[in-house]
Every structure is written in C-alpha cells, then in structure tokens.
Amino acid sequence: MFRSPSPNLRRLLIRYFSSSSSSFSPSPPFSTSHPLKTHSPKSPLSLPHFTPIKTLASLPSKPKSTDEQIAQLLSTHLLKSETNDNPDEPTKPSLTLHQRLDLYFSNISFSPELLLQTLNLSPSAGRQILSFYHWLSKHPNSFKPDDDSLRHFIEHLGRNKDFKAIQELLVQNRGIAGEKCFKASIDRLVRAGRPTQAISFFDNMEKDYGFARDRGALLVVVSALCDHGFASHAERLVKRVADAFFPDESICEILVRGWCVDGKIDEARRLVGEILRGGFELGTSAYNSLLDCVCRICRKKDPFRLQTEADKVLVEMDIAGIPRDTGTFNVLITNLCKIRKTEDALKLFERMGEWGCSPNAETFVVLTRSLYQAARTSEGDAMIDRMKSTGFGEALDKKKYYGFIKILCGIERVDHAMKVFTRMKKDGCTPGIKTYKLLIGKLAAHGKAARANALFFAAVNNGVPVTPEVYKVDPRFVKKPEKKKEKKRETLPEKMARKRKRLRKLRLSFVKKPKKGMRMAY
Structure with missing residues (x-):
C-alpha cells in the first residue's frame, strides 16, 4: 500500500513534525502558572498546595503511524489557501494544489x-x-x-x-x-x-448515473425518507411506482414506521387499516413502531397514561395474533426509563421470560443508564456484570462507557465515574479525548487537583491530544474556612444571671430527692 x-x-x-513538537510545549492543567481558581464575592481561592512533578515536554508520547x-x-494542504507563503519573495507566484x-x-x-x-x-x-x-x-x-x-x-x-x-x-x-x-x-x-x-x-x-432502478433501490429511498421524517413523500412515491414495483410487506412496515417517526399516530393507524384491508399481514416490527409512537406521545402530553395506552396496543397485538419479541420489551423499558420509572422497567425486565423473550445488549444498556441516573450505582454495576455474563460484553464499546461516565458526572458521582473509567480500560476500550476532558474537568470542579493532574499526564502518555486549561472549582465543593469563636466580654447583667443560675444549681444539689417507687405515708 x-x-x-x-x-x-x-x-x-521532518520539518513539519520538528516544528510542531518544538512549538507545542504546554504546561500541565494545574501548574503554578494556571492554578485552579474559583471566584468568590471577596477574593479568589486557589489550591497552592499542589505542585506538578513533571512537565509535559518530558512526557513520552506514542509515535504516529505513517498513514x-x-x-x-x-x-494541511487541502485546508491551505492559494497564497504565497514566502514573505521574502512576494512577487513569486504561489503553487496551486495540484502542483503541491x-x-x-x-x-x-x-x-x-x-x-x-x-x-x-x-x-x-x-x-x-x-x-x-x-x-x-x-x-x-x-x-x-x-x-x-x-x-x-x-x-x-x-x-x-x-x-x-x-x-x-x-x-x-x-x-x-x-x-x-x-x-x-x-x-x-x-x-x-x-x-x-x-x-x-x-x-x-438509470439514465443519468447508470444505477439499476429496481426494488432494492426503491427500498433504500423509502427507508431513508421514513427514517428522517418524510413519510408523506415516501407514501406518494410508493403509490406512484406501484405499477412497476408492487409494494410488499416490508415496504408497508417501513411506511408505518415512517408515520410513527413523524409522531402522527392517526395517519399510521389509517395506513395500517388500508394494509390489512388490502390483504397484507403486518409483523411485530410495525406494531412495535405503533407502540413506540403511542409511548412518545404520552411522554410528551400525559406521562401517567403511558402504561394504560401501551396496554391497549399490546391487547391489539394479542387480538391480531402478533407475538411479542425483544423489540417490544425494549420499547416499553426505554420509555419507562425516560419517565424515571426505573423500578417498573426492572419488573418488566424480569418478566420477559414469560413471553419467551430474552434481553439483548440494548436492554442492558438502557437499564444501566437508568440505574446510574437514579444514583443506584451498585445496581448499575451489577447490570453491567450481568450483561457480560449473558454474552453481550462485546457491545460495551467506548461510546457506551462514555455515556455511563457522562451520566455519573452529571449527578456529581465523580468517584464512581472513575471506577467505571477503570473498568472501561480493563475491558480493552481505549478512552478518547472527550472522556479525558470530561473527567479532568469534573475532578477539577470538585477540587481534586492531584487526581485531575495525574489523569492529564496519563492521557498525554497514551497519545491523547488533551490541552491544558484553567478550570474553576465549583463553589459548592470549596472548603469554607472555619470561623474562630472570639470570646465576648460579658456585660454586668449577663454575669449576674450566670451567677444566679450557678447558685440555684448548688442549692438544689443539697435537697434530698425522693426515691423512685417510694409511696408517701399517710
């Protein structure tokens, strides 16, 4: 190659990389020249106790491949404008892109x-x-x-x-x-x-570009239109070319999904009625699209009616003889998690076996996100372990782990986010620049400068192009200085009241108190 x-x-x-390495020598994010600061109404507070050991220039970085x-x-040449780069010879014409x-x-x-x-x-x-x-x-x-x-x-x-x-x-x-x-x-x-x-x-x-105009091409166009909210254009196209390519069940299900993506449940039901009257049979995917559309509408208008309306669609499926599959449960679990009904979603997850369905990778990921969002971190970790034991560990890629870390940082569980970050590296996922920036910023906001600086150096060692920045400590996590109690000089009335209270305690100490349970003699 x-x-x-x-x-x-x-x-x-040689010239490019020598110049770039010499010009790029930034300092660590929490050095003395860029301290962590938080702006208070009176004066800024900093963390002067932390001093970095190494500089960025002394850290080794991974060599880039030739490609x-x-x-x-x-x-750099494609982004370069057609100007003369040599200031010593301004009259010399610049080289075009093809010449370079x-x-x-x-x-x-x-x-x-x-x-x-x-x-x-x-x-x-x-x-x-x-x-x-x-x-x-x-x-x-x-x-x-x-x-x-x-x-x-x-x-x-x-x-x-x-x-x-x-x-x-x-x-x-x-x-x-x-x-x-x-x-x-x-x-x-x-x-x-x-x-x-x-x-x-x-x-x-076919005429302009030489592509074959067949049923597969029609399926590609209809699917793209329906996935991006143009179901009306897709339906008109299918009806117009029906003489050449008569629609089959797959095209009908895609059209139903397109109306559901638009959120137009009435049009979707109208199309379902036309399809059934035309002698076609709809599969589980079409009813899953209807179920998802109903749940999204309920989430927007009245979340308390979500389970009632979803049950109506499930009854329609049972009447029509359409079996439930894993996608049906994924739709229900996803929508329940989005309205923060994590406990109901977990109960439904445990009942999937009653209909002969087993969870897939999407089910585990949705539940893990919801558990982390609800600050049930130990249960979220257990769900990840269960996902791996079921055989879906390969689905946990860098993007999924970044989503978990982002949720944990959003609810200010930075320590647990670092645990998930460690697990991410153990599973063989290489963290990217977004993951490092998120964790460094959150650690800095919590006032943990040493851990943030260590993470920055680890990113540089791994070849991640992170840049040093000045981060501010969140005022919620700034340690407030303890106020020393100053002894106030007592006034004469306060002094006399204290003496009277002391004398009263002394007088009462000489009084013989009655024993408990002793009855008075008559």
Missing part, C-alpha cells in the same frame, strides 16, 4: 483507509476535495477509484451540502459507482432536508 516516500515528502515530514502522518500533511500534491505526494499509494483519514481531518476543505479527486484521477498508478473510495468523497461533499460536486463525481465515474455510492447520495440528500431531490434522483438514476 505504501511505497518509499520521495525526498521532498521526507524533508516535509496518520501522511493524512495530516494532506489535510505533485511535489510531495506523487509516490504515495492511496487506499480507502488513507482517504477516509484525510477527509475526516479536512471538514472545511470545500471544493478543494473535488480538486483533490481530480488530481487523484490523473495518477492511476497511485489511485484506482472503486465504489468504496468514491463513497467517502460523496459523504464528505454531502456533509457540506455540495450536491453539484456529487453529481459531477457520479457522472465522471459512471459504471464505477455502485450500491454504496447510491446509498450515500440518497442518505445525504434526505439528511439535508431535500426529499424532492432524492425522489428525482431515484427517477433519473
């Missing part, structure tokens, strides 16, 4: 992974991405376009809503672009809020 770099590229790599270095250099790429990257073989890294590092490159592709197409020895690599360019241009460039790319690569490019184009058009253009793309896909 990677050839020996040219001398120009080698010199550029990462090349991708970073490519992104020819100078430094002519001997590089570009794989889809390298292209994806480069595009992810260049989110604001704009039309430079299309110019970069034109340069690649002129070097067939370094780059051979296929469906996978073209998809990365389409997704990047679609995020910037540059659909004219996407059209130019598809026309230029007619016959090479395939199913992945078609799905990416439809998805980006629908995400950008252009359902009419997506339908027009489907109508002209």
Whole structure:
C-alpha cells in the first residue's frame, strides 16, 4: 500500500513534525502558572498546595503511524489557501494544489483507509476535495477509484451540502459507482432536508448515473425518507411506482414506521387499516413502531397514561395474533426509563421470560443508564456484570462507557465515574479525548487537583491530544474556612444571671430527692 516516500515528502515530514513538537510545549492543567481558581464575592481561592512533578515536554508520547502522518500533511494542504507563503519573495507566484500534491505526494499509494483519514481531518476543505479527486484521477498508478473510495468523497461533499460536486463525481465515474455510492447520495440528500431531490434522483438514476432502478433501490429511498421524517413523500412515491414495483410487506412496515417517526399516530393507524384491508399481514416490527409512537406521545402530553395506552396496543397485538419479541420489551423499558420509572422497567425486565423473550445488549444498556441516573450505582454495576455474563460484553464499546461516565458526572458521582473509567480500560476500550476532558474537568470542579493532574499526564502518555486549561472549582465543593469563636466580654447583667443560675444549681444539689417507687405515708 505504501511505497518509499520521495525526498521532498521526507524533508516535509521532518520539518513539519520538528516544528510542531518544538512549538507545542504546554504546561500541565494545574501548574503554578494556571492554578485552579474559583471566584468568590471577596477574593479568589486557589489550591497552592499542589505542585506538578513533571512537565509535559518530558512526557513520552506514542509515535504516529505513517498513514496518520501522511493524512495530516494532506489535510494541511487541502485546508491551505492559494497564497504565497514566502514573505521574502512576494512577487513569486504561489503553487496551486495540484502542483503541491505533485511535489510531495506523487509516490504515495492511496487506499480507502488513507482517504477516509484525510477527509475526516479536512471538514472545511470545500471544493478543494473535488480538486483533490481530480488530481487523484490523473495518477492511476497511485489511485484506482472503486465504489468504496468514491463513497467517502460523496459523504464528505454531502456533509457540506455540495450536491453539484456529487453529481459531477457520479457522472465522471459512471459504471464505477455502485450500491454504496447510491446509498450515500440518497442518505445525504434526505439528511439535508431535500426529499424532492432524492425522489428525482431515484427517477433519473438509470439514465443519468447508470444505477439499476429496481426494488432494492426503491427500498433504500423509502427507508431513508421514513427514517428522517418524510413519510408523506415516501407514501406518494410508493403509490406512484406501484405499477412497476408492487409494494410488499416490508415496504408497508417501513411506511408505518415512517408515520410513527413523524409522531402522527392517526395517519399510521389509517395506513395500517388500508394494509390489512388490502390483504397484507403486518409483523411485530410495525406494531412495535405503533407502540413506540403511542409511548412518545404520552411522554410528551400525559406521562401517567403511558402504561394504560401501551396496554391497549399490546391487547391489539394479542387480538391480531402478533407475538411479542425483544423489540417490544425494549420499547416499553426505554420509555419507562425516560419517565424515571426505573423500578417498573426492572419488573418488566424480569418478566420477559414469560413471553419467551430474552434481553439483548440494548436492554442492558438502557437499564444501566437508568440505574446510574437514579444514583443506584451498585445496581448499575451489577447490570453491567450481568450483561457480560449473558454474552453481550462485546457491545460495551467506548461510546457506551462514555455515556455511563457522562451520566455519573452529571449527578456529581465523580468517584464512581472513575471506577467505571477503570473498568472501561480493563475491558480493552481505549478512552478518547472527550472522556479525558470530561473527567479532568469534573475532578477539577470538585477540587481534586492531584487526581485531575495525574489523569492529564496519563492521557498525554497514551497519545491523547488533551490541552491544558484553567478550570474553576465549583463553589459548592470549596472548603469554607472555619470561623474562630472570639470570646465576648460579658456585660454586668449577663454575669449576674450566670451567677444566679450557678447558685440555684448548688442549692438544689443539697435537697434530698425522693426515691423512685417510694409511696408517701399517710
């Protein structure tokens, strides 16, 4: 994949990384130059007792791979404007993007992974991405376009809503672009809020771009429209092309799901009635969509009616002979957890076996989040252990653990969040910059400067690009100085009252007290 770099590229790599390493020498987040502070009405308080042992420049960092270095250099050229960088020769014309790429990257073989890294590092490159592709197409020895690599360019241009460039790319690569490019184009058009253009793309896909206009393509378009709230456009499209592609049960269930995503339960029930009268049979997924829509409406309008309305949909399922599955219980458990009925969700979770259903990874994750949200941390840890013992431990990735840590930090359980962070590393998940920033900020807000600084150094050692910042201690966690009680000089009335009280106690001490239970003699 990677050839020996040219001398120009080698010199550029050495100059780039030597300059970046020399210029970047930040101090730790809680050094003496950046102390933790909290602004009080009178004067700021700081934590002067903590002094870092090491500096950031002395800490080792993980070396970057060759692909990462090349991708970073490519992104700097793609984000670079067409200006002259040499101030000594202002009259000398600047190099264009193609000239710079020819100078430094002519001997590089570009794989889809390298292209994806480069595009992810260049989110604001704009039309430079299309110019970069034109340069690649002129070097067939370094780059051979296929469906996978073209998809990365389409997704990047679609995020910037540059659909004219996407059209130019598809026309230029007619016959090479395939199913992945078609799905990416439809998805980006629908995400950008252009359902009419997506339908027009489907109508002209065979003539303009050479895609096969078949039932699978119709299913992709209808699914994308329904997932993003354009169920009316999807239903009109299905009815218009019904002569060529008669809708089957899968398309009908997708349309029902689309109306439910929109939150229009009346339209969904109307469509269900039409489907049943037409002789089709709906499966469990369609009724799960109806159940989810009903629960979301109840959460918004009247959460106390959620269980009653959900029971009505479950009765409809029983009458129609539709069995419940794991998705049905996931819908109920998720909506119960969102209205903070964690105990009811746990009871339903324990009763799943009565209907022959077993929980999946989504069930365990939803319940764990709800238990942490309710500050039931030990039960949340037990649910994670139960999830692993059931065989769904692989579903606990970096994103799931970050969600748990974020919830615990939100309810100010930072110590337990650090325990979950330790468990995350034991399970083989590498924490990212968001996880480190969240924990460092929370530890600093709680006034735990030593632990925050240690976590910062650990992130730097692991190659995470965290930057030192000045954090403020939350006033709720600042230790208030103890006020010394000053002896007040007694006034003469206070002194006389104290003496009288003492004399009265002394007089009463000589009085013989009656024994308990002794009766008076008559």
